[in-house]
Amino acid sequence: MEERIDSVEGIRQWTGSIPLHYEYTAGVAGERFLRGLAQGKIQAGYCANCKEASLPLRIYCIKCYGGVERSVLVRSAGKVAALTKTQFGQGGERLGEPVAFAYITFEGVTGGLVHRVADGVRVGSSVRPRFKPKRKRTGSILDIEFFERDLRPRTS
Amino acid sequence: MRRVAVIGAGMTLFRRRMLETGRELSYEASKMALDAAGMTFKDVESVVLGTAPDMFDGVHMKGEYLLEGAGGLGKPNSRVYVGGGTGVFTPIGGWWHVASGLFDSCLVVAEEKMSPLHPHPQYAFWSIFDHTTERPLGVTLLWIFALEMRRYMHVHNVTEEDIALVAVKNKMNALDHPCAQIAAKITVDDVMKSEKMVWPVKRLDVSPPSDGAAAAVLVSEEVARKYTDDPVWIDGVGWNVDSQYWTNRELCYPAYLESAAKMAYKMAKIENPRKQLDFAEVYDPFDYKELHHMEGLLLCGKGEAAKLTRDGVTQRNGEFPINPSGGLLGVGNPIAAAGMMKVCELFWQLRGEAGKRQVQNAERAVTNGWGDLMQVGTVLTMKR
Numbered sequence A: 001m002e003e004r005i006d007s008v009e010g011i012r013q014w015t016g017s018i019p020l021h022y023e024y025t026a027g028v029a030g031e032r033f034l035r036g037l038a039q040g041k042i043q044a045g046y047c048a049n050c051k052e053a054s055l056p057l058r059i060y061c062i063k064c065y066g067g068v069e070r071s072v073l074v075r076s077a078g079k080v081a082a083l084t085k086t087q088f089g090q091g092g093e094r095l096g097e098p099v100a101f102a103y104i105t106f107e108g109v110t111g112g113l114v115h116r117v118a119d120g121v122r123v124g125s126s127v128r129p130r131f132k133p134k135r136k137r138t139g140s141i142l143d144i145e146f147f148e149r150d151l152r153p154r155t156s
Numbered sequence B: 001m002r003r004v005a006v007i008g009a010g011m012t013l014f015r016r017r018m019l020e021t022g023r024e025l026s027y028e029a030s031k032m033a034l035d036a037a038g039m040t041f042k043d044v045e046s047v048v049l050g051t052a053p054d055m056f057d058g059v060h061m062k063g064e065y066l067l068e069g070a071g072g073l074g075k076p077n078s079r080v081y082v083g084g085g086t087g088v089f090t091p092i093g094g095w096w097h098v099a100s101g102l103f104d105s106c107l108v109v110a111e112e113k114m115s116p117l118h119p120h121p122q123y124a125f126w127s128i129f130d131h132t133t134e135r136p137l138g139v140t141l142l143w144i145f146a147l148e149m150r151r152y153m154h155v156h157n158v159t160e161e162d163i164a165l166v167a168v169k170n171k172m173n174a175l176d177h178p179c180a181q182i183a184a185k186i187t188v189d190d191v192m193k194s195e196k197m198v199w200p201v202k203r204l205d206v207s208p209p210s211d212g213a214a215a216a217v218l219v220s221e222e223v224a225r226k227y228t229d230d231p232v233w234i235d236g237v238g239w240n241v242d243s244q245y246w247t248n249r250e251l252c253y254p255a256y257l258e259s260a261a262k263m264a265y266k267m268a269k270i271e272n273p274r275k276q277l278d279f280a281e282v283y284d285p286f287d288y289k290e291l292h293h294m295e296g297l298l299l300c301g302k303g304e305a306a307k308l309t310r311d312g313v314t315q316r317n318g319e320f321p322i323n324p325s326g327g328l329l330g331v332g333n334p335i336a337a338a339g340m341m342k343v344c345e346l347f348w349q350l351r352g353e354a355g356k357r358q359v360q361n362a363e364r365a366v367t368n369g370w371g372d373l374m375q376v377g378t379v380l381t382m383k384r
């Protein structure tokens, strides 16, 4: 038998919940990053000491642990480093439409972002963010609807 | 065991709500402690983090979450947790690292960000009560603290006004603390007239929920000599946990704290704490706890703390100052960071760097943390 207790009606049980709700601050770096998204910009932190841009934006550099005050615009196209597709949501529920997610890196930037990607995107694809219309942006990672293939001609 | 020195301390502002994330708070406190020590993150061999339940910040695996902000990436690190006792337990954890000889340096960082949690952090504690005998009654921590306070008052014939003197003193001391959240000049009457929460506990008897972080740099003797001529030594540590069945102990006296204190005093070769120590930072989330803990730390006899307070002995310029920082009642109470703030205060006081809060000629001191379900005592003694 798989179950040790085969009749829950026969024993005393209690139920409980911990009624908590959270309202998080985005933080100093998060605030800057999200305000940038609302303006259609992806910003990386720039460590003047390491001369390195990195995502996500932080107030410190995880290489030298100096403070990071500058941020730089991520202008380069993203590159899909890994890709997955799922038909299940966070709670294991079945989604109407499968969703594709990718881990996206940017040239000249350490770290990367995870985001939804449009159809037709493959590992190795060059992608760019599709932002929501300006009036619909709220300062959220969801201000980027998804990343889609970057069909602009390569300039370099 | 090797000698362990503290060579730097740092802390953020304590506030009801900080914009900084927990990681950012940890970074700021760590950076300040390292700057004070003349060290960089690269110079640190190991990291110990202290932080209360994940439910407080609303971030699961909070140790891992905070780690990056404490400069712990790619280093041996751990997280310790014993409720409100965590703040003093965190440097005890760091002490193990260095005293054992495993590491020459350890950055200890304690953080709490209680502001995201709604409606109130107290809800997180519902689950710690026994579900057979207590939880269906809707018991809260404030209720049982009220019972403990009442028991203490009854056994030792202590009045609410006696206890209110602690809140008055600590909030006043905190006026000199640059990071303080609720420093104020108040009177016993203000405390007595403040809102009754769970009688005899009133609004001004209680410390507030807070956001904040505090940190210190612990090193071996050899490393300490390289960085400073003026190290402060951790010469005693002790900790002790009683049953979660709080109904199985005499509420008027924290025996588990006495056990922890005796462990630390034995290590530090302190036979008469009141004589050999110069001041104390005792855990004061409630004003009555300062009196309770003075007795548990053997700084006076049972039932004597209220008289010492009335007589002014515990004032910053008194014969034996208690909580010259302003304590949790004045500086604020971001749980783990609050206990760590007290350890930082010992360091600043013993180095003569406490500014307007400076206790004259302070050479040795003790601090304690307290928490879980009124069941843990964590104790640390330091000397210059």
Ligand SMILES: [Zn+2]
Residues within 6 Å of the ligand: A047, A048, A049, A050, A051, A061, A062, A063, A064, A065, A066
């Ligand atoms: Zn750097």
